[in-house]
Amino acid sequence: MWSSWGSIQKFLGWMIGINYHGILGRKIDVPFHFLFLTTLHIVYYYSILGGISARRAFEFGRTYVVRPKGKHQATIIWLHGLGDNGSSWSQLLETLPLPNIKWICPTAPTQPISIFGGFPSTAWFNVGDISEDAADDLEGLDASAAHVANLLSTEPADIKLGVGGFSMGAATALYSVSCFTVGKYGNGNPYPANLSAAVGLSGWLPCSKTLSNKLQGLDEATRRAQYFPVLLCHGKGDDVVPYKFGEKSSKCLSSNGFQDVTFKAYNGLGHYTIPEEMDEVCAWLTSKLGLEGNSA
Numbered sequence: 052m053w054s055s056w057g058s059i060q061k062f063l064g065w066m067i068g069i070n071y072h073g074i075l076g077r078k079i080d081v082p083f084h085f086l087f088l089t090t091l092h093i094v095y096y097y098s099i100l101g102g103i104s105a106r107r108a109f110e111f112g113r114t115y116v117v118r119p120k121g122k123h124q125a126t127i128i129w130l131h132g133l134g135d136n137g138s139s140w141s142q143l144l145e146t147l148p149l150p151n152i153k154w155i156c157p158t159a160p161t162q163p164i165s166i167f168g169g170f171p172s173t174a175w176f177n178v179g180d181i182s183e184d185a186a187d188d189l190e191g192l193d194a195s196a197a198h199v200a201n202l203l204s205t206e207p208a209d210i211k212l213g214v215g216g217f218s219m220g221a222a223t224a225l226y227s228v229s230c231f232t233v234g235k236y237g238n239g240n241p242y243p244a245n246l247s248a249a250v251g252l253s254g255w256l257p258c259s260k261t262l263s264n265k266l267q268g269l270d271e272a273t274r275r276a277q278y279f280p281v282l283l284c285h286g287k288g289d290d291v292v293p294y295k296f297g298e299k300s301s302k303c304l305s306s307n308g309f310q311d312v313t314f315k316a317y318n319g320l321g322h323y324t325i326p327e328e329m330d331e332v333c334a335w336l337t338s339k340l341g342l343e344g345n346s347a
């Protein structure tokens with residue numbers, strides 16, 4: 052992460068800010084349950100944290116699938132934000148005019164989150180220190196990227212595959228893109244999926260500082276990066292994942308040889324999505340994946 056995340060309070064906004072419902076013109080506040088933690092609970096969660104620090108087990112939650120209403124041409128894994136679940140996004144994605152896309156919306160594992168003092172939340176990776184030099188949770192990112200690739204592994208060979216997400220879901224999608232481009236996960240294991248497009252809303256690119264090193268001297272990776280289409284959208288009024296994180300991610304991809312990056316900025320948009328943004332996603336996916344639309 053590139054710079055100060057601001058106050059912890061903003062971070063806690065990740066929990067109550069599950070407001071992609073902005074598309075419906077309203078914001079839903081999720082109960083701020085961890086405020087009601089007793090000291091005993093906190094001690095309990097710390098003891099869990101200590102107990103699993105040596106070996107983390109990732110148990111992913113339920114997966115929700117939105118079947119294509121027309122001819123199936125593409126499958127996209129869509130990843131929710133911190134504290135959310137696959138169900139909420141699947142309901143939104145189902146309403147989009149994209150009849151050729153099958154959406155797969157997994158739910159992240161519930162795991163202790165360092166920034167919440169170890170309180171568990173659904174998350175694709177752990178979020179630690181609030182600083183520019185905060186270490187990325189490579190183990191968590193790899194586990195989630197592997198879960199995504201695994202969900203794609205049973206799709207038919209002629210179906211185009213994509214990844215997308217919101218906030219830390221977008222970060223995980225973009226991490227998957229870097230694994231695909233380099234050809235391996237952070238842990239060195241080969242990356243198995245053949246991705247064709249990625250969408251990131253209000254997110255950032257993890258491990259951005261090491262991307263150029265990983266891509267260096269890999270002709271195949273350079274070729275994959277060159278033609279890989281990425282759409283990044285970010286609200287200028289985002290007070291949770293700052294706008295400049297999105298902008299820097301876009302620049303980082305471009306400077307690493309990604310020649311098909313589209314970056315869309317939205318004036319006045321906070322950490323949620325709006326119909327105008329989803330319209331852009333629909334038009335972009337239809338064009339980049341060569342979807343037939345309703346005519347099929």
Ligand SMILES: *[C@@H]1O[C@H](CO)[C@@H](O)[C@H](O)[C@H]1NC(C)=O
Nearest residue numbers: 069081134135136137138139
């Ligand atoms: C999913 O998250 C939403 C909030 O975004 C919540 O209202 C709903 O109860 C959750 N569903 C499940 C199955 O956890």
Ligand SMILES: *[C@@H]1O[C@H](CO)[C@@H](O)[C@H](O)[C@H]1NC(C)=O
Nearest residue numbers: 208210211212245246247248
């Ligand atoms: C990956 O998918 C693209 C279509 O997006 C296709 O042209 C290419 O042949 C595929 N590569 C492999 C190795 O399957």
